[in-house]
Amino acid sequence: MFRLFQPDEWYQVLHFFTPEGELSQWYVDFETPKAPDGYGGWTTCDLEIDLIISPEGMTRWKDEDELDAALRSGNLDQDVVDQVLPIARTIHSDPHAFLSRLPDWRDFPGPHEFEPLPLPPAAAWLPLMR
């Protein structure tokens, strides 16, 4: 799985590839802007809703029901969702414009020399388990 994000944006763009190395879809994961965690990584909050974009530029919402459930239960604040939904709808309405601004990493289907990674040091996440 390949990901692209700018820390101050309300999404990251995941790239899924087929075993043959062809891009199978972009997956726009809507989330809060990312903050450095002090351990070489980033923290964010998933906002449940996602947008799938096919290589042909067809779009499909995903997990709208999870967004609704999270809102109803108070797990997500309406104010936060109100910030991200206009961004999501803009991308949905014109995915080609969105993709044209996205750096093109379609030729990066995961070189074999990349070794699997372990979890980061426990200090980065253990204090968050509560």
Added chain:
Amino acid sequence: MTESHVTYLYPSGHLQAVVPFWSVGAADLVAGWTPHGTEIMYWATADGQDPRSVPLDRRFKGGPDQRSANVAGHHVPSVSAGRVVPGAPLLHS
């Protein structure tokens, strides 16, 4: 190329997931690759099940504080044909 990760937190501050990646980008753009076999972490129900096995009307009931603090370690399976292999407790499947 450096090791990095993204940590997903619920609004309450509870841990949702940790996903490592190789950072291959630069400057203000983060580009990361998570190879097959990478270990990830995702919160689990008290009996160790994928939280998505809990029906939506109960998954968020009572807010995150009602969730189990259990977190299970998993490995990223093969990603093929635009989907994560079923059973993989990734965020994006």
